[in-house]
Amino acid sequence: MDQTNHSHTAHADDGQVHAHIATSQFYLGIFGGLIVLTLATVKVSYYDFGPANIIIALLIATMKASLVAAFFMHLRHDSLFNTIAFLSAFLFLAIFILLTYDDLGVRAKERPTYVESMDPRTGEAAPGGEPATSATSFEVEEAPKGEKPAREPKKE
Amino acid sequence: MANVSESLQGEVAHGEAHEHPDFLQHHFDTPAQQFDASKLGMWVFIATEILMFGGLFCAYAIWRALQPQVFDQAHHFLNKILGATNTIVLLFSSLTAALAVRSAQVGKRNATSIYLVVTILCAAAFLVVKYFEYSHKFHLGLLPGHCFGHPGLSAAIQNGEEVGTCLRVNVDSAPVMPEWVQAVDESGHVQLLSPRANMFFGLYFVMTGLHGLHVVVGMSILLWVLIKNLQGRFSPQYFTPVDLGALYWHLVDLVWIYLFPLLYLVGKPE
Numbered sequence: 001m002d003q004t005n006h007s008h009t010a011h012a013d014d015g016q017v018h019a020h021i022a023t024s025q026f027y028l029g030i031f032g033g034l035i036v037l038t039l040a041t042v043k044v045s046y047y048d049f050g051p052a053n054i055i056i057a058l059l060i061a062t063m064k065a066s067l068v069a070a071f072f073m074h075l076r077h078d079s080l081f082n083t084i085a086f087l088s089a090f091l092f093l094a095i096f097i098l099l100t101y102d103d104l105g106v107r108a109k110e111r112p113t114y115v116e117s118m119d120p121r122t123g124e125a126a127p128g129g130e131p132a133t134s135a136t137s138f139e140v141e142e143a144p145k146g147e148k149p150a151r152e153p154k155k156e
Numbered sequence: 157m158a159n160v161s162e163s164l165q166g167e168v169a170h171g172e173a174h175e176h177p178d179f180l181q182h183h184f185d186t187p188a189q190q191f192d193a194s195k196l197g198m199w200v201f202i203a204t205e206i207l208m209f210g211g212l213f214c215a216y217a218i219w220r221a222l223q224p225q226v227f228d229q230a231h232h233f234l235n236k237i238l239g240a241t242n243t244i245v246l247l248f249s250s251l252t253a254a255l256a257v258r259s260a261q262v263g264k265r266n267a268t269s270i271y272l273v274v275t276i277l278c279a280a281a282f283l284v285v286k287y288f289e290y291s292h293k294f295h296l297g298l299l300p301g302h303c304f305g306h307p308g309l310s311a312a313i314q315n316g317e318e319v320g321t322c323l324r325v326n327v328d329s330a331p332v333m334p335e336w337v338q339a340v341d342e343s344g345h346v347q348l349l350s351p352r353a354n355m356f357f358g359l360y361f362v363m364t365g366l367h368g369l370h371v372v373v374g375m376s377i378l379l380w381v382l383i384k385n386l387q388g389r390f391s392p393q394y395f396t397p398v399d400l401g402a403l404y405w406h407l408v409d410l411v412w413i414y415l416f417p418l419l420y421l422v423g424k425p426e
Contacts (some may be wrong), residue, residue, distance in 0.1 A: 021261045031239060031251040035244060042240045043423035053424070057417035064413045072254040073406045074399075079192060082199040085158025089203035093210040097217050104218060 037064050054086030130148045170390035179394040191396055198400045202407050209411055212363045219357075221357045228423035229233060230349060230356035233298060235289065239420040242285050243412065247277030249407040253378070255401040265385060268398065273380040275405060279375045286368055290361075296339040299361065300354035334399040343426045360419055365416060370408045377401045 041060040049056060070076040075083050178183065184190035220227045256271035293299065337349040381401040384390065390398055 015188050017191045017395075019261055019399075020308075021258060024255060024258065027251055027258065030254075034247045034250075037242060038243050039423060041417055042236060042383050045236065045417075046425045048424050052362060054418075054422045057422045058414075061414050061417050064409050068406055068410055068413065072250050072409075073403055074257075077307050079196065085196065085199040085203055089206040089210075092207060093213070096207075096210060096212045100214055100218060101221070104221075110257060129286060137299065 020074065022071070027071070030067055034064055034067055037067075177393065179389075180398075187393055194396050194400060196405075197292045198403050202403065205407055205411075209363075212359065212417075213414070216359050216363070221350055223355065226350060226352045227356050229347060229422075230353040231419065231423040232343060232345070232347065232426060233293065233339070233357075234360070234420045235342045236420050238285055238289055239416050242282050243416050245278050245285070245413050246281050249275045249282070250406050252278065253405045257395065257399050260385070260390050260398040261392060263392045265388065265390070268385050268390070269382060269392050270396075272378055272385065276378050276382070279371050279378070282371055284366065286364065287303070293357070297337055298339065298349075298357050300358040319336065323382045331416065339409075345426065363415055363419070367408070367411050370411065374401075374405045374408045377404055405413065 037060050041057060044056055044060075045053075069086065075086065177187065180187055180190055184193065230420060251270045252274040256268050256275065259265075259267035259271060336354070339349065340346060341347050378401050381397050
């Protein structure tokens with residue numbers, strides 16, 4: 001389209017690309033925030049908060065990802081539809097993981113061998129590992145770490 | 157009013173009298189329409205990429221729930237400092253990618269080129285660090301399939317056969333059972349890893365490997381954008397490839413933002 005023909009007041013519907021332009025300092029600020037969050041997540045990993053470890057790590061990761069998506073990837077000033085397309089991926093991912101997780105829990109209750117690792121050669125429980133903790137609610141019985149493996153190596 | 161009628165005339169005349177700009181494909185009415193369509197396409201692609209990695213994140217969630225102790229023990233073989241360094245390298249490359257787009261938006265062609273070069277160099281630096289991490293784990297015999305958890309390995313070790321680098325692991329440690337791996341972790345502690353830890357290392361290598369493949373693809377895309385930029389193809393009216401190339405690069409960064417804590421950080425500290 002002819003560009004000289006249009007005054008700047010006709011910005012919104014002149015058919016030209018009018019992306020939001022942030023300042024370099026703004027991007028540097030976002031980068032600074034990302035570095036602080038990275039150092040924070042490494043620092044807290046040296047302390048043990050038990051089951052909260054993964055929650056804290058994922059929370060900080062999500063804060064970082066939000067900064068990258070909103071500002072580096074321009075979603076903040078972009079069409080809302082792009083944000084919806086992007087977030088829909090996480091919705092389907094959540095359905096995928098939660099249903100798989102639920103399925104596994106139900107199977108573990110019905111028949112624990114479903115979630116046990118089995119040696120296909122002997123049909124016995126595969127060596128190694130420790131019983132899952134109560135936190136996961138899966139009941140898997142096997143030899144604790146460091147003991148003799150359940151299966152002796154085959155003698156030729 | 158005058159403005160409106162002027163632009164209406166412009167629309168009518170648009171089809172016959174006015175030439176499209178070079179970059180505007182004939183099936184789009186305006187540059188803005190083309191730009192928005194390209195961006196939406198890229199975001200849908202990014203969603204599919206997240207779902208592709210999602211399968212691996214799901215596998216990680218399941219196996220970690222089943223074997224929390226094994227994951228906890230095995231994750232001490234990943235070096236937090238190297239992982240954090242790579243995170244900062246990738247975040248910095250995301251910054252330069254965003255600045256490359258900004259420079260393209262305001263028509264600073266040389267600045268765009270410089271930022272793109274820095275981004276590509278950071279990507280290369282990331283891969284170099286990853287190379288050292290991988291080769292250290294290969295050396296310890298933690299590569300599943302080839303050494304770790306390999307069905308034929310225990311028999312081979314008992315017969316004293318050389319199995320690549322795998323023998324180094326068990327050679328001086330009598331109490332190690334077949335298919336178990338004894339090795340020194342990143343804190344200098346000797347760990348006895350059960351064969352089930354191969355799930356952790358399997359996920360580690362596949363997730364970081366797929367991510368590494370994306371780094372290589374991202375580098376190629378940014379290199380192509382750099383060449384087009386040097387040829388002077390972009391302007392404040394048309395910078396879509398710079399924008400979309402940078403979006404792909406930010407996606408690589410996004411995936412790593414989750415991979416780093418999940419693989420390197422979430423276990424119990426020693």
